[in-house]
Amino acid sequence: MLVFILRRLAQALIVMLSVAFIAFMLFQYVGDPVNNLLGQDATEEQRLALRKDLGLDQPFPVQFARFVGNAVQGEFGISLRQGRKVSSLIVERFPATLELALVAGFIALALGIPLGVYAALRRGKASAQILMTGTLFGVSLPNFVIGIVLIWVFAVELKWLPSFGRGEVVALGSWTSGLLTRDGLLHLILPAFTLSAFQLTLIMRLVRAEMLEVLRTDYIRFARARGLSNRSVYFGHALKNTLVPVITITGLQLGSLIAFAIITEQVFQWPGMGLLFIQAVQFADIPVMAAYLCLISLIFVVINLAVDLLYFAVDPRLRIEGKAH
Numbered sequence: 001m002l003v004f005i006l007r008r009l010a011q012a013l014i015v016m017l018s019v020a021f022i023a024f025m026l027f028q029y030v031g032d033p034v035n036n037l038l039g040q041d042a043t044e045e046q047r048l049a050l051r052k053d054l055g056l057d058q059p060f061p062v063q064f065a066r067f068v069g070n071a072v073q074g075e076f077g078i079s080l081r082q083g084r085k086v087s088s089l090i091v092e093r094f095p096a097t098l099e100l101a102l103v104a105g106f107i108a109l110a111l112g113i114p115l116g117v118y119a120a121l122r123r124g125k126a127s128a129q130i131l132m133t134g135t136l137f138g139v140s141l142p143n144f145v146i147g148i149v150l151i152w153v154f155a156v157e158l159k160w161l162p163s164f165g166r167g168e169v170v171a172l173g174s175w176t177s178g179l180l181t182r183d184g185l186l187h188l189i190l191p192a193f194t195l196s197a198f199q200l201t202l203i204m205r206l207v208r209a210e211m212l213e214v215l216r217t218d219y220i221r222f223a224r225a226r227g228l229s230n231r232s233v234y235f236g237h238a239l240k241n242t243l244v245p246v247i248t249i250t251g252l253q254l255g256s257l258i259a260f261a262i263i264t265e266q267v268f269q270w271p272g273m274g275l276l277f278i279q280a281v282q283f284a285d286i287p288v289m290a291a292y293l294c295l296i297s298l299i300f301v302v303i304n305l306a307v308d309l310l311y312f313a314v315d316p317r318l319r320i321e322g323k324a325h
Contacts, residue, residue, distance in 0.1 A: 005305075005309075008304075008305050008308065009305075012301040012302075012305065015297065015301055016294065016297055016298060016301065017068070019293060019294060019297040020064075020067070020068060020071065020290070020294050020297075021064065023289070023290045023293040023294065024063070024064050024067055024286075024290050025060070025064075034047050034050050034051055034054075034056070038050060054078075054080070067287075067290065071291070071294060074087055075087050076090075076287050076288075076290065076291035076294075077287035077291075078287065079280075079285055079287060079288050080283070080284070080285045080286065080287065080288075081279065081280065081283040081285040081288070082285075086287045086288050086291045087291075089276060089288065090273070090291060090292075090295065091174055093271060093272050093273050093275075093276045094272070094273055094295075095175050095176050095177065096166055096176070096178075096270060096271050096272035096273075097258060097261055097265070097270075097272030097273040097274060098258065099177060099178065099179065099188070100188065100191055100192060100195060100257075100261055100264070100265070100270060100272060101195070101254065101257035101258045101261060102254075103179075103188055103192040103196075104191075104192045104193075104195035104196035104199065104257050104261075105196070105199065105250070105253070105254050105257055107192060107193060107196040107200065108196040108199035108200040108202075108203055108250075108253070109203065109250060111200055111204075112199070112200045112201070112202075112203030112204040112207065113203065113204075113207055113246070115131060115204045115207075116203065116204040116205065116206065116207025116208040116211065117207060117208075117211055117234070117239060118131070119131050119132055119204065119208040120207070120208045120211035120212050120215070121211075121234065123212065131204070132205070132208070134201075135201035135204055135205055136201075137201075138197045138198055138200060138201030138202075139198065139201050139202065139205075141197070142263070143194055143195065143197065143198065143263045143264050143267070144263050144264075144266075144267050146194050146197050147190070147191070147194040147263075147264060147267040147268060148267065150190050150193065150194055151163045151190065151267075151268075154190060155190065161186055161187075161189055161190050162183075162186055162187050162190075163190065163268065164268050164269040164270075165187055165268075165269055165270075165271070166178050166184065166187055166188075166270060166271055167181065167183040167184040167185075167186060167187030167188075168181040168182075168183040168184050169181065169184055170184075190268060191264050191265070191267075191268040191270050194264050194267070194268070195257060195261055195264045196257075199253045199256075199257065202249065202253065203246065203249065203250065203253075206245065206246060206249055207242060207246060210242040210245055210246070211238060211239070211242050214238045214241050214242050215238055220233060220238060247307055248307055251303045251304065251306060251307035252300075252303065252304070252307070254303055255296070255299050255300040255303045255304075258273075258296065258299055259296045259299070259300070260274075261273070261274045262274035262275075262277060262278060265278075266278055273292060273295075276288065276292070277289065277292045280292070
């Protein structure tokens with residue numbers, strides 16, 4: 001296990017350095033931040049002075065080395081758009097994105113797994129067919145369409161829920177949360193359901209397919225032959241073995257929820273990392289864009305490592321193979 005973890009950490013380091021290099025190299029060609037800061041009427045002397053102050057007159061390797069060195073210390077430089085430390089912007093915006101992603105992931109799991117099991121056990125029934133037909137909308141429709149429809153129905157027509165913003169939040173040190181206030185919870189409902197729509201239907205379809213596959217295996221037939229109840233067969237044997245691929249998808253989708261919450265945050269004006277990234281792209285704010293991609297890459301690396309470790313807890317065959325080697 002220790003060798004496995006060390007090997008994965010080494011791979012993670014290579015991945016992070018590669019992502020940092022590619023991101024920083026590509027962002028050298030996303031507009032000129034000096035023009036955005038000074039405008040078209042600035043003199044050449046002003047441009048050169050600002051470029052020197054920002055360190056943009058240094059060679060690419062020097063800029064990249066400075067970026068990596070600062071990133072290791074948790075610093076990503078100064079935002080060219082806001083003139084603030086990028087790390088402070090991330091600390092300010094990340095709680096909103098993480099809260100939205102975790103709630104969306106919880107909704108996807110809490111609804112997707114039981115609905116997938118129900119669709120598998122009721123295969124061929126009208127209710128199961130209706131559920132599977134409904135999943136086509138979640139898979140096919142883009143997030144912004146789902147978000148707009150939910151806003152129109154629940155915010156405009158019914159006036160039950162707010163349509164934008166994060167609402168009232170509670171500060172817990174440097175962390176902020178809207179889960180502790182009623183207004184924050186109301187603001188969270190629509191964007192969380194919008195973000196969870198694709199993941200919910202994906203998990204539901206995956207659980208159904210895996211459940212049907214497991215129910216056809218020999219050990220399930222043997223369990224039935226032993227006289228075990230349907231409840232024990234379905235939930236004690238079949239569902240447990242269904243969870244291995246579900247863990248993989250769920251882990252990767254949690255990273256996707258954080259990384260691809262950009263559209264949902266834009267639709268609902270949710271003050272998170274996605275909205276910050278969109279604004280950074282529009283302004284060619286290179287430090288913020290590079291920091292965002294590095295942070296998302298780190299999240300994916302950590303989640304992948306956690307998923308691999310969970311395999312050992314869920315699938316006993318992996319533990320047996322590890323002892324054999």
